[in-house]
Amino acid sequence: MIEFKLPSLGSDMDEGTLLEWKVQPGERVTRGQVIAVVDTAKAAVDVECWQEGEVFELLIELGTKIPVGTPMVSLLEPGERPENVQHTAPSPAQPVPQAPDVMKGAPVLAAATRPRISPAARKRAAELGLDAGTLSGSGPHGVVSLEDVEAAAAAAPPVDRYALMRQAIAAAMSRSKREIPHYYLGETIAVGKLMAWLQAHNAELPPEQRLLPAVALLKAVALALREYPQFNGFWQGGTLHPAPGIHLGVAISLRQGGLIAPALHDVDDKPLPRLMSEFSDLVQRARSGSLRSSELSDAGLTVTQLGEQGVDSVFGVIYPPQVALVGFGAIAERPWVEDGQLCVRPVVVASLAADHRASDGHQGARFLAAIRRLLQEPESL
Amino acid sequence: MDATEIRRQVLEELQRIAPEVEADLLRGDRPLRNEVDLDSMDWLRLLGALHKRLGVNIPEADYQRLDSLDAIVEYLGTRC
Numbered sequence: 001m002i003e004f005k006l007p008s009l010g011s012d013m014d015e016g017t018l019l020e021w022k023v024q025p026g027e028r029v030t031r032g033q034v035i036a037v038v039d040t041a042k043a044a045v046d047v048e049c050w051q052e053g054e055v056f057e058l059l060i061e062l063g064t065k066i067p068v069g070t071p072m073v074s075l076l077e078p079g080e081r082p083e084n085v086q087h088t089a090p091s092p093a094q095p096v097p098q099a100p101d102v103m104k105g106a107p108v109l110a111a112a113t114r115p116r117i118s119p120a121a122r123k124r125a126a127e128l129g130l131d132a133g134t135l136s137g138s139g140p141h142g143v144v145s146l147e148d149v150e151a152a153a154a155a156a157p158p159v160d161r162y163a164l165m166r167q168a169i170a171a172a173m174s175r176s177k178r179e180i181p182h183y184y185l186g187e188t189i190a191v192g193k194l195m196a197w198l199q200a201h202n203a204e205l206p207p208e209q210r211l212l213p214a215v216a217l218l219k220a221v222a223l224a225l226r227e228y229p230q231f232n233g234f235w236q237g238g239t240l241h242p243a244p245g246i247h248l249g250v251a252i253s254l255r256q257g258g259l260i261a262p263a264l265h266d267v268d269d270k271p272l273p274r275l276m277s278e279f280s281d282l283v284q285r286a287r288s289g290s291l292r293s294s295e296l297s298d299a300g301l302t303v304t305q306l307g308e309q310g311v312d313s314v315f316g317v318i319y320p321p322q323v324a325l326v327g328f329g330a331i332a333e334r335p336w337v338e339d340g341q342l343c344v345r346p347v348v349v350a351s352l353a354a355d356h357r358a359s360d361g362h363q364g365a366r367f368l369a370a371i372r373r374l375l376q377e378p379e380s381l
Numbered sequence: 382m383d384a385t386e387i388r389r390q391v392l393e394e395l396q397r398i399a400p401e402v403e404a405d406l407l408r409g410d411r412p413l414r415n416e417v418d419l420d421s422m423d424w425l426r427l428l429g430a431l432h433k434r435l436g437v438n439i440p441e442a443d444y445q446r447l448d449s450l451d452a453i454v455e456y457l458g459t460r461c
Contacts, residue, residue: 202441207428210441212421255401255418283422308420 002051002075006038006068010261010296011320012172013040017065019126022046023073027055034292035073038066041164042260043289045296053077061117063126064133117144128153165258176320180235181356184315185364189372190336190345197378213331214305215275217348219381221303221326222246222267224370230359231324231352231367232300240323240358243300249319250279251304252286260286261319263299272381307331313349323358326371327351382461387435388454394430395450398423409450416450435461 009016016038023035034046035055053075060072076082117125117132121144125132128149135152137144194216202210225232225246233242246268249261262282267275285291301322306314307330314327329349336345350371352364374381392404399417407416419427424444432438437460439447447453 199441206438207425207432210425212425214421253420255399280422280426284426 001056001080002053002077003071004035004049004051004073004075006047006066006070006072007050007293008068008297009038009040009045009293010172011175012168013042013068013296015065015067016040016045017126017131018060018062018072019044020062021058023055023058025055025057029053029055029075032294041161041168042258043286043291043296046290046292047072048293049073049075051075053080056082061122061132063117063122063130065131116142118146121146121149125149125152162257165254169258172319173317176317180318180320180323182318182353183356183361183364184351184353185361185368186313186315186349186351187368187372188334188347188349189375190338190347191331191375192345194375194378195331195346209273211272211276212279215272215279216375216378216381217305217328217350218248218250218264218267218279218303219270219272219275220371220374221301222248223374223381224367225301226268227370228363228367230363231354233323233358234300234321235323235355235358236321243298245298245300247298247300249299249302249322250282251302251306251316252283254287260291261299261302261304262286262291262295263297265294265298301326303328307348313351315351316353318353318355323355324364325353327353382435382458384454384458387457387461388450390434391431391450391453391457394427394434397430398426407450409454412448413450413453414448431457437461 006016017040018036019039020037021035022037023029023033029035029049030052031050032048035049036047038045038047056074056076058073060066060070066072116137117135118139122132124146125135130149130152132144135144135148136142137148139145139148191213194213198211198213198216229242230240232246233240235241245266247263247265248267249263251259251261253259264275264278264282270278282295299319299322301324302316302319303326304314304316305328307328310330310332312332313329316325316327318325327350329351331346331348333344334347336343336347338345350368352368354364388409392402392407395417396402396404399419402417413419428439435457437457439456443456447456
């Protein structure tokens with residue numbers, strides 16, 4: 001029996017409210033399949049399951065707020081028979097939901113104190129963002145009815161998503177500045193070749209297929225990380241844990257305010273057109289509040305591009321437990337010296353904010369130099 | 382297609398990308414980037430939507446001319 005737990009949703013979100021199940025008992029799940037949707041301060045998150053098996057039991061009621069790490073689903077491993085599991089239950093006569101592994105730990109406490117609530121009322125509470133566990137019921141034996149939910153919703157102040165997101169950002173950024181000894185490096189990089197290459201590439205293409213400089217910058221960072229893996233990972237338990245792949249967090253500002261930095265996966269392996277379409281899709285989903293759990297937890301380094309309004313440079317705050325953040329300002333034409341001649345070139349300031357526990361400035365300088373070198377060969381990106 | 386109709390369609394696509402835009406309050410003669418919080422991804426999406434809807438493929442080389450809603454409407458008016 002496998003217990004699938006609510007996975008990490010990034011360091012600034014430690015709980016979620018179950019909105020919807022995408023699987024039912026008896027259904028087979030494959031790696032990466034979305035099994036549920038949970039609501040968080042920043043987005044509704046599709047929870048992906050990274051284990052294979054057959055759904056045995058759903059352990060959480062809709063509308064319940066659960067911390068990261070709470071068992072959500074029990075799965076039968078391939079070849080495992082449900083009879084074996086029932087056999088170990090305290091009373092074989094009991095129906096299915098009494099599997100022994102569910103009887104331990106926090107969720108049971110939640111279950112024991114949970115008010116009785118009608119399924120319709122529970123569903124409605126989840127839709128309204130109310131924690132079903134906090135509602136009081138007026139029905140027989142204190143059962144929470146649909147009317148109780150509507151009344152509670154009317155009485156409660158509306159959920160202020162922006163305030164929730166501010167709190168989440170405040171917690172993560174305070175932790176970063178409290179725990180991470182940042183050092184900062186910046187380098188101005190000439191990007192004339194890159195811009196000319198992009199212009200030629202885009203000239204014949206319809207808008208849907210054009211590339212933004214942003215994806216070329218992301219790809220250069222990803223390729224540089226292959227050479228400097230000490231900037232791609234997580235600082236946990238006093239040591240650096242390298243990230244299992246080159247997944248870049250991309251900082252995306254949201255229209256209602258706030259920001260989110262979901263991961264683009266395997267950036268180093270993907271050609272630019274594919275990265276562009278995935279980046280575009282990620283921005284749209286981040287802004288419409290629909291992301292996947294892996295996108296919230298997989299990034300080993302975050303990139304922020306803050307040049308849209310014209311700022312020259314950004315020295316960012318590392319998103320813990322990551323150990324580095326790369327920032328790019330606006331790409332703008334500036335005076336530049338090349339072969340002893342003064343000329344005008346498009347340039348961009350690349351910056352690195354890095355965790356001094358995990359790396360030193362010398363390595364950081366070499367990492368930025370690798371990004372510079374890669375940007376001089378745009379056709380190889 | 383007359384300018385009023387083009388303007389309506391451009392605004393509709395713009396609102397799809399930036400739902401906070403209020404058509405009545407948007408000044409057509411001012412720089413669009415100041416009137417509406419658009420980044421380069423939003424801009425590309427707007428051009429993609431206009432390409433699909435009106436069949437006009439606006440090349441990168443013309444971006445600079447299209448700095449206001451009025452300029453976009455006029456540009457499209459001569460091409461669709």
